[in-house]
Structure formats: structure tokens, C-alpha cells
Amino acid sequence: MTRGAAARARRAAAVVARSVGGDPAERRRRRLLGAALTCCAAFLLAAIAIGTFGLAGPECLRTAGGSTVCLAGGGGYSVTSPPGVSEPIDDLTFGGRLVPDTSGLAPYVGESGLRPGVVVAALLLVVPFALFALQVVRLGSAARERRLAALRLQGSTSADLRRIAAAEVRGTGLVAGLAGLPAYLGLWLLLGVLPPSGWRLLPPPGPALVIGWPVVALLVVVAAVLAARRAADVGTVDAIGLTRRRARPLSRSSATATGVTLGVLLLGLALFVLAPNGAAAGVVVLVLPLVFVAAAVAAGPWIVVAVGRRHLRRGSPVAVLAGRRLLADPRTPGRVAGVLLAVGLAVGFAVSDVIGIFLSGRTDPYDLAFFGGGILTALGAIGLAAVVAALSLVVGAAEQVLDARRPTAALVALGAEPGTVVRVVRTQLRSVSVLPAIGGAIVGATLLGGWFVVAEGGGRLWVMAAALGAVVVAVLLAGGAAALGAAGAQRLLRRPLAEAMSVESLRTA
Amino acid sequence: MTPQSTSGDLPGTPPADHRAAADRVPAGAVLEARGVQHAYRRTVALRGVDLRVDAGEVVAVTGPSGCGKSTLLHAAAGLLVPQAGTVTLLGQDLAGLGEDDRALLRRRQVGIVLQFGQLVPELTAVDNVALPLLLDGRPADGARRLALDWLERCGAEDVAATMPSDMSGGEAQRVAVARALVTGPSVVFADEPTGSLDTLAGRQVLGLLVAAVRERGASLVLVTHDNTVAAKADREVRLVDGTVASEAVLR
Amino acid sequence: MSTADVVLALLSRGPAHGYDLKRGHDTWFDQGRPLAFGQVYATLARLERDGLAAVAHTETGGGPERTVYEITPAGRARLAAWVAEPAEPAAPGADELIRKTVAALRLGLDPAGFVARQRAAHLRRMRVLEQTPATDPTSRLVVEHAVAHLDADLRWLEAAAGYVAADPAADGIPRAVAHDRPGDRPGDSSDDLSHDSSDDLSHDRSRA
Ligand SMILES: Nc1ncnc2c1ncn2[C@@H]1O[C@H](COP(=O)(O)OP(=O)(O)OP(=O)(O)O)[C@@H](O)[C@H]1O
Ligand SMILES: [Mg+2]
Numbered sequence: 001m002t003r004g005a006a007a008r009a010r011r012a013a014a015v016v017a018r019s020v021g022g023d024p025a026e027r028r029r030r031r032l033l034g035a036a037l038t039c040c041a042a043f044l045l046a047a048i049a050i051g052t053f054g055l056a057g058p059e060c061l062r063t064a065g066g067s068t069v070c071l072a073g074g075g076g077y078s079v080t081s082p083p084g085v086s087e088p089i090d091d092l093t094f095g096g097r098l099v100p101d102t103s104g105l106a107p108y109v110g111e112s113g114l115r116p117g118v119v120v121a122a123l124l125l126v127v128p129f130a131l132f133a134l135q136v137v138r139l140g141s142a143a144r145e146r147r148l149a150a151l152r153l154q155g156s157t158s159a160d161l162r163r164i165a166a167a168e169v170r171g172t173g174l175v176a177g178l179a180g181l182p183a184y185l186g187l188w189l190l191l192g193v194l195p196p197s198g199w200r201l202l203p204p205p206g207p208a209l210v211i212g213w214p215v216v217a218l219l220v221v222v223a224a225v226l227a228a229r230r231a232a233d234v235g236t237v238d239a240i241g242l243t244r245r246r247a248r249p250l251s252r253s254s255a256t257a258t259g260v261t262l263g264v265l266l267l268g269l270a271l272f273v274l275a276p277n278g279a280a281a282g283v284v285v286l287v288l289p290l291v292f293v294a295a296a297v298a299a300g301p302w303i304v305v306a307v308g309r310r311h312l313r314r315g316s317p318v319a320v321l322a323g324r325r326l327l328a329d330p331r332t333p334g335r336v337a338g339v340l341l342a343v344g345l346a347v348g349f350a351v352s353d354v355i356g357i358f359l360s361g362r363t364d365p366y367d368l369a370f371f372g373g374g375i376l377t378a379l380g381a382i383g384l385a386a387v388v389a390a391l392s393l394v395v396g397a398a399e400q401v402l403d404a405r406r407p408t409a410a411l412v413a414l415g416a417e418p419g420t421v422v423r424v425v426r427t428q429l430r431s432v433s434v435l436p437a438i439g440g441a442i443v444g445a446t447l448l449g450g451w452f453v454v455a456e457g458g459g460r461l462w463v464m465a466a467a468l469g470a471v472v473v474a475v476l477l478a479g480g481a482a483a484l485g486a487a488g489a490q491r492l493l494r495r496p497l498a499e500a501m502s503v504e505s506l507r508t509a
Numbered sequence: 510m511t512p513q514s515t516s517g518d519l520p521g522t523p524p525a526d527h528r529a530a531a532d533r534v535p536a537g538a539v540l541e542a543r544g545v546q547h548a549y550r551r552t553v554a555l556r557g558v559d560l561r562v563d564a565g566e567v568v569a570v571t572g573p574s575g576c577g578k579s580t581l582l583h584a585a586a587g588l589l590v591p592q593a594g595t596v597t598l599l600g601q602d603l604a605g606l607g608e609d610d611r612a613l614l615r616r617r618q619v620g621i622v623l624q625f626g627q628l629v630p631e632l633t634a635v636d637n638v639a640l641p642l643l644l645d646g647r648p649a650d651g652a653r654r655l656a657l658d659w660l661e662r663c664g665a666e667d668v669a670a671t672m673p674s675d676m677s678g679g680e681a682q683r684v685a686v687a688r689a690l691v692t693g694p695s696v697v698f699a700d701e702p703t704g705s706l707d708t709l710a711g712r713q714v715l716g717l718l719v720a721a722v723r724e725r726g727a728s729l730v731l732v733t734h735d736n737t738v739a740a741k742a743d744r745e746v747r748l749v750d751g752t753v754a755s756e757a758v759l760r
Numbered sequence: 761m762s763t764a765d766v767v768l769a770l771l772s773r774g775p776a777h778g779y780d781l782k783r784g785h786d787t788w789f790d791q792g793r794p795l796a797f798g799q800v801y802a803t804l805a806r807l808e809r810d811g812l813a814a815v816a817h818t819e820t821g822g823g824p825e826r827t828v829y830e831i832t833p834a835g836r837a838r839l840a841a842w843v844a845e846p847a848e849p850a851a852p853g854a855d856e857l858i859r860k861t862v863a864a865l866r867l868g869l870d871p872a873g874f875v876a877r878q879r880a881a882h883l884r885r886m887r888v889l890e891q892t893p894a895t896d897p898t899s900r901l902v903v904e905h906a907v908a909h910l911d912a913d914l915r916w917l918e919a920a921a922g923y924v925a926a927d928p929a930a931d932g933i934p935r936a937v938a939h940d941r942p943g944d945r946p947g948d949s950s951d952d953l954s955h956d957s958s959d960d961l962s963h964d965r966s967r968a
Pocket of ligand 2: 578579580700
């Protein structure tokens with residue numbers, strides 16, 4: 001009986017979800033969601049591919065002379081040399097100068113000791129895409145919220161709404177999860193085939209992908225459905241059947257979560273500083289970046305709240321309007337601010353790391369290529385994260401702008417110059433992008449630079465100067481990129497803004 | 510049938526003189542729209558409408574749904590540039606003003622009240638009412654004091670610290686009226702200001718608006734399809750299908 | 761004829777002489793026509809004859825002699841019956857407005873002008889009514905009744921004009937179109953309306 005009822009309810013939810021699929025806004029939402037989830041799946045698969053690479057077969061290294069040395073079963077090794085080359089290969093050589101011969105993979109992917117770090121990096125790249133997907137699921141469109149409210153009005157229970165919301169994303173999630181493999185193959189072509197030997201980031205597809213594929217697809221679907229169910233209760237119904245968007249101030253529980261994440265981060269840092277060479281440190285150094293990003297994302301909304309409050313105190317109408325809008329829903333821009341804070345931190349680390357290269361004294365071409373390549377690759381990944389964060393910003397801001405079209409048009413009607421409205425949006429965008437990015441860059445560069453100065457600088461003046469220089473470069477790089485991103489977002493928002501400001505918007509509900 | 514022109518023009522004056530006449534607006538005219546035409550993609554909304562509003566006059570623009578009332582109001586308030594015809598608002602030819610100048614004119618001398626949903630959702634009632642003053646660079650303290658004063662006069666002091674989403678329709682309209690009047694406008698445009706309210710609340714808001722406008726000696730253009738609302742005006746201009754079907758002095 | 765009932769109602773408040781009754785009436789219906797003294801005394805005489813009212817006493821304080829009347833039990837019964845009986849709803853076509861409108865529209869005698877003039881007259885009356893200060897609650901009610909009626913008349917007028925404009929075939933009369941252009945008819949502005957109506961409507965919609 002109840003089981004039959006549940007099945008009926010599920011079927012009804014599927015029908016509702018399908019019938020709204022024709023709505024253009026909803027189609028756009030699903031396309032965006034699908035793209036974001038596909039990228040998540042692709043990077044998860046990348047992490048799997050890189051992580052399982054060494055397990056797939058014997059590990060081979062290439063000598064400087066061009067011979068290939070492969071580990072054999074019983075602890076020995078076999079050597080294959082190109083014709084005309086004969087090199088003395090012995091155990092000692094392994095401690096010397098061997099290039100991993102793994103289809104031209106970049107050294108930090110090829111060497112098993114460094115590989116976990118790359119896996120972590122791939123996992124970190126999932127974060128901005130996942131947050132982007134979460135954003136799309138959460139906000140959806142104003143039309144979707146009204147639809148859910150209308151369903152509510154017609155007697156749907158909140159369980160029904162959750163079911164409908166889940167049905168809306170289930171198909172998209174599944175397709176996106178499955179599309180992860182083709183997307184990964186594309187990524188492999190781009191990063192594992194096209195780059196010159198020694199710069200390739202992804203190994204050729206192995207059997208692990210076959211097992212990983214359905215697992216990742218399932219993971220993506222489940223995550224999307226869970227997020228959608230949590231986001232189903234978007235508003236309340238008022239007398240004329242429209243939603244009143246529920247204010248979502250930061251709660252005590254989100255404060256607790258932020259506090260706990262920050263605590264874990266501090267604990268990890270302490271562990272690392274106290275015992276930099278202990279067994280735990282190896283794990284900590286891998287987990288630390290994940291915790292760092294989690295802490296940044298958790299702290300993002302609080303940063304937005306702080307910035308919003310500061311705007312209110314400034315008192316100019318543009319600042320007040322921007323501040324109020326930031327405070328009205330600090331979570332959505334907060335997640336972007338968190339990602340950009342993490343981006344800033346990473347830029348700060350990457351830039352200061354240059355000091356470390358020179359401190360280690362290894363400045364021959366191979367080392368420079370190794371470290372430089374690593375830093376460049378890291379900056380590339382950071383840039384990708386920043387771009388995705390900027391896109392999240394655009395989606396969120398466009399949503400807010402279009403949602404507020406009537407009041408925006410009324411604002412213009414009562415005599416605000418269009419430029420004023422544009423400035424409000426620009427202030428909003430900048431406060432959640434440039435400020436966190438610069439803050440992160442300062443903190444990141446100071447932390448690592450400071451470490452070098454104190455622990456390894458040994459009173460050398462150039463280390464101090466370089467650390468300061470690194471802070472400046474990191475701020476310029478992160479701040480500039482964030483400003484560029486904000487400007488790009490502003491450009492993309494021009495159309496929705498103009499639409500919101502037009503008289504036509506006075507005719508909308 | 511002919512629109513009963515209230516202007517002193519002789520019939521058959523060539524269009525060039527029309528424009529010249531618009532330039533020397535008679536001292537009493539707050540708004541002078543002539544030959545206003547506007548079409549949307551497929552619909553012709555206005556087919557050449559004349560509308561003149563004198564200082565201190567309350568004019569009702571009535572007509573069946575879709576006859577072009579809102580379009581006329583938007584053109585008169587400089588929110589929309591009509592495809593043909595001239596609009597002279599407070600002595601300024603709107604076609605000659607840029608978007609920012611029109612915004613400035615509205616901010617300083619024009620009040621606007623719409624049917625609903627015109628308050629900034631993120632601001633409290635006081636901040637909403639103070640907004641036009643703040644946008645004009647007035648100091649925040651004085652602006653808020655004046656805003657509170659107007660909220661009180663409009664009987665909305667109880668919701669001064671309330672967000673628009675937590676107000677009733679009538680309260681929100683009172684706040685909107687306060688916001689339209691706080692700058693001391695010379696002319697107020699109202700598009701169905703009571704359209705979303707029940708009769709009692711509607712009558713109260715309307716009474717408030719008309720009384721405040723009359724007290725200041727300002728003008729009011731009141732778009733409505735409600736006869737009882739129109740009966741508050743000094744003059745009725747009736748639009749039917751984009752043309753003035755009739756005009757009547759009610760005073 | 762219903763003056764008798766109103767006088768009876770006023771008398772039911774307590775014994776009163778003619779001047780009291782006139783004043784009471786004029787307060788109740790302060791927008792209406794004042795009650796003439798002659799009518800008060802004629803009515804009282806009729807009520808007394810029918811046994812619905814009776815002379816209570818005669819006042820002779822200073823001025824002229826004044827007769828004070830009071831209501832009888834029969835009068836109270838009659839009053840109760842009068843209030844209990846619902847008023848007869850107005851009969852169709854009994855109103856001058858309706859007669860004139862039908863004539864103007866059917867004969868095509870400048871129906872647009874007729875409607876405009878009638879509209880102005882109604883609005884003017886409404887405006888005057890709305891502006892009269894309410895002296896007491898029931899007089900406000902009387903005003904509101906009048907305003908509601910005027911509003912109903914105006915809406916009816918609008919519908920009537922639209923109806924005749926949209927249906928020229930009525931009565932085989934010359935087309936009573938309110939505007940100088942064929943497309944300029946009320947009721948033609950709403951898209952779905954004109955889609956449903958006859959071909960004759962869809963092809964002469966003007967394109968400006
Ligand atoms: N943005 C638009 N695009 C296309 N047509 C429009 C647009 N805005 C208005 N119209 C059309 O223009 C005509 C006039 O519209 P307008 O809103 O001025 O009428 P109105 O008299 O205010 O109607 P209502 O009493 O219903 O508010 C209508 O037929 C309407 O459908
Ligand atoms: Mg309108």
C-alpha cells in the first residue's frame with residue numbers, strides 16, 4: 001500500500017520533471033548542470049587514472065643516455081638501450097639522474113613518490129566544478145522556484161517537492177556521469193597526447209578507468225540528487241502564488257562547520273611544522289591542500305558577510321545596495337569567494353615556491369624544467385579553477401539580476417542612472433572576487449615565504465627580499481586575474497542587466 | 510471621432526509649428542505630450558496621443574486593458590522614448606535629454622508609483638524611501654529622518670524597519686507612495702497604484718496620494734481602469750485602442 | 761409612498777413632532793432631497809388615520825402649538841414587516857439612462873459622443889459624492905451606495921458601447937461605430953478576443 005503510493009508519487013514526480021524540461025530556462029539550467037557534472041566526472045577519472053598508473057605494470061625509467069630501465073619481478077631490472085648506446089646501469093644510477101619513461105609523462109606524474117600530490121591536485125580541480133554544479137542546482141531559475149511554490153500551493157508535500165527536484169537532476173546527472181569517460185578521453189588527448197614528451201600530464205587509459213567509470217557516474221548521480229533534494233525547499237508561497245525567497249542568513253551550524261574546518265587546518269599545520277619529516281607529515285602534506293580548500297570555501301560566506309557589512313558602513317547608496325545584496329544571500333557568492341581565496345592562496349604558494357628552488361641550490365636545466373614545469377602546471381590548474389569560479393559568479397549574479405528585474409527597473413524609474421545600477425553590480429562582483437583573491441595571495445605568499453625566511457633563509461638578505469617580492473607578484477597575479485574575471489563577468493552580465501533595467505521589466509511579475 | 514484637444518492650437522497647423530509650440534510650453538503646463546506614437550514588435554500601442562497636464566492638476570488616464578495607458582505613462586515619465594511625437598516634461602524636451610539626464614529629472618522632480626513590486630527587496634522601508642535622496646547625494650542622516658517623516662505621514666511608520674517581503678500589499682504601497690513623495694516632486698505618475706489592493710486599502714492609499722499631491726500643489730497623472738479612482742481626478746482622458754477617445758473636465 | 765415607512769422608522773426612536781422628523785430624515789439622507797414640511801404633516805395625518813401613529817400630547821411652550829406624535833403597536837408591527845420584506849430589485853428598462861443609451865446606440869445618434877458625455881456626467885457626480893465629508897456612518901453608506909451604482913452604470917455603458925460596436929448587424933441599423941477608423945473599436949484591442957470573433961473583424965484590423 002505505502003510502497004504503491006511511493007511508487008506512484010515517484011512516477012508523478014518524473015512526469016512533472018519531464019514536462020517542465022521544455023522550458024528554455026530549465027533547459028539552460030540542465031545544460032549547465034550537465035557540463036559542470038561532466039567536468040567533475042572527468043577530473044575524478046583523471047585522479048583515478050593518475051593514482052592507479054603505477055599499479056598497472058612495471059615501472060620504467062629512462063636514463064639520460066636514452067636507455068630504458070624497467071623493474072623486473074624479482075627485484076632486478078632489465079635494460080633496453082637504443083642501438084649504438086651502451087651505458088653502465090647499476091643500482092646507484094637510480095639515486096642519480098633517471099627520467100621516468102612513462103610515455104613522456106611529466107616527471108611529477110611519472111615518479112611514484114610525487115604522484116599522490118598530482119592526484120590531490122586533480123581532486124582539488126573537481127571542487128570548483130562541483131561548486132558550480134551546486135550553484136546551478138541551488139539557484140536554478142526564478143521560474144523553477146515559482147514552479148515549486150505553485151506545486152506547493154496545489155498541495156504537494158515537501159517530500160513530493162524533494163522527489164521532483166531529485167527527478168529533475170537524476171537524468172542529467174546520469175548522462176553527465178557517463179559522459180565523464182569521453183570527456184576524460186578528450187582531456188587525455190589534450191594533456192596526455194598533444195604536449196611534448198616530458199610534459200604530458202595524463203597517462204594512457206588503463207583498465208582502472210573501466211572500473212572507475214561506473215563508480216564515478218554513480219557518485220555524480222548520487223551527489224546531484226542529494227544536493228537537489230536539499231535545495232528543493234526554496235521559498236514560501238504567498239497569497240498570489242509567488243515565492244518569497246527565504247532569507248538564508250548564516251546559521252550557528254555553518255559557523256560551527258567553518259570553525260571545525262579551520263581547527264583541522266590549524267592542527268594539520270601544527271603537525272607539519274612540529275614534525276616536518278615524520279611519517280604523519282607525508283599524509284598531512286597530501287591532505288593539507290584539501291583541508292585548505294575546504295576551509296577557504298567554508299570561510300567564504302563569512303568573508304562576504306564581513307565585506308557586506310563594511311559596504312553598509314560606507315553609506316554611499318551604491319555601497320549600501322551592493323552590501324545589502326551581498327548580505328541577502330552570502331552563501332552563493334561566498335562559495336565563489338572561498339574558491340578564489342583558495343586560488344589566491346595557491347598562487348601565493350606557487351610564486352613563493354620559486355624561492356625554494358633557488359634555496360635548494362639545484363639550478364641546472366633539468367631541475368629548473370622540473371620545478372618550473374610544476375609551477376606552470378599548477379598555475380594553469382589554478383587559472384582553470386579561477387575561470388570556473390568566475391563562471392559561477394556570472395551564473396549567480398545573472399540569476400540575482402534577473403530575479404530582481406522589476407525592482408531594478410523601478411529603481412531606474414525612480415531616478416537612478418543606469419550607471420549607478422551597473423556600479424552596484426560591479427561592486428558586488430569585485431567584493432567577492434578581487435578581495436578574497438588578494439587576501440589569499442598575501443596569506444599564501446607570506447606563509448611560505450616566511451617559512452623560507454625563518455627556517456631556511458639563514459639570514460641571507462636576498463631570501464627576505466625575494467619573499468617580499470613574491471608577495472607583491474602573487475598579489476598582482478591573483479588580484480589582476482580576479483579583476484579580469486570580474487570584468488569578464490560584468491561583460492557577460494551586460495545583457496541581463498540591460499534587460500532588467502528596461503521598461504519592459506516593469507511589466508514582469 | 511476627434512481627440513478633443515485642449516491646447517490652443519488651430520486645427521490643421523503644420524507639424525513644424527507643432528514642434529515650435531512644444532518648445533514654448535505655456536507657463537501652466539507640467540507635461541505636454543503631442544502626437545505620441547509607439548509600437549511594440551507586433552502591436553501598435555499609441556497612435557498619436559496628445560496629453561497636457563497643468564500645474565496642480567490631477568488627471569486620470571483611463572481605458573480598457575491594453576489600450577496603451579502604461580505605454581503613455583512610460584513615455585511621459587521618460588522611461589521610454591516614443592517612436593514619434595514630442596514629450597515636454599517640466600519644460601524639458603525629453604527627446605533632447607540623455608538617459609542619465611532623464612534619470613536626474615525623475616529623481617529630483619518626478620515621483621512614480623506602480624501597481625506593486627517596486628521596492629528594493631534588500632532594503633527596509635526607511636532605506637527604500639530614503640533611496641532617492643541618497644542617490645542624489647544627500648547626507649544619510651537627514652535623508653533617513655525625512656524618510657521616516659514621510660512614512661509617518663503615509664501611515665506606514667509601523668513597518669519602517671520591515672523588509673518589503675514581510676509587508677502586506679497595502680503597507681508596501683504606502684511605502685511606495687512615501688518614496689514617490691519624499692523628494693517633493695512637481696509631478697507624480699501613478700500606474701494602477703491601487704490595482705493590487707482590496708477596495709478599502711486601495712481607497713486609503715489613493716486618498717493619501719491625492720491629498721498629498723494636492724496639498725503640495727503638485728500634479729498627478731493617475732492611470733487606472735477603476736472609475737471610482739478616476740472620479741478623484743480633475744480631468745479624465747480616456748484612451749481606447751491607442752487614441753484619445755474622449756476627455757472630460759470633472760471639476 | 762415609502763416616505764410613510766421612513767417617517768414611521770424615525771418615529772420609532774421615540775415621540776417626536778414634525779420638525780424633529782424632518783431633521784431626522786435629512787440627517788439620514790443628507791445627500792438626498794430634503795423632506796418638505798408639508799409632506800411630513802400629510803404623512804403624519806395619514807399614519808394617524810391608519811392607526812399606525814397617534815398624538816402623544818401637544819406642546820405649547822412659548823411659540824406656536826406643536827403636536828408630538830408617537831408610534832402605535834400596529835405601527836411597530838408595520839415597521840418590522842417593512843424592514844423584513846426585501847426591497848424590489850429595479851425593473852429592467854425603468855431607468856432614463858437605459859432608455860437614452862438604447863436609443864442612442866440603436867439609432868446611431870453619435871453614440872460615442874453620447875457615451876462620453878454620459879461618462880463625464882457620471883464621473884462628475886461621483887467626484888462630488890466622494891468629496892462630501894461624511895457626517896455620520898450611515899450617510900457615508902448612502903453615498904457609497906450611490907457611488908457603486910454610478911460605477912455599475914459606467915461599466916454597463918462601456919459594455920453596451922462595445923457590444924453595439926462589435927455587432928453592427930443589430931436591428932439592421934446603420935453601423936454605430938464609435939471611432940473614425942475601423943480598427944479603433946473598443947474590444948478590438950485584446951488579441952484573443954479578435955481571434956475568436958468573426959472574419960469581418962480580423963481583416964479590417966488596421967495596421968499603422
Ligand atoms: N513589451 C511589449 N511587447 C509587445 N507588446 C507589448 C509590450 N508592452 C505592451 N505591449 C502591448 O501594447 C499594448 C498597450 O499596452 P499597455 O501596457 O500600454 O496597455 P494598458 O492600457 O496599460 O493595459 P492594462 O490596463 O492591462 O495595464 C497592449 O496591446 C500590449 O499587449
Ligand atoms: Mg498598464
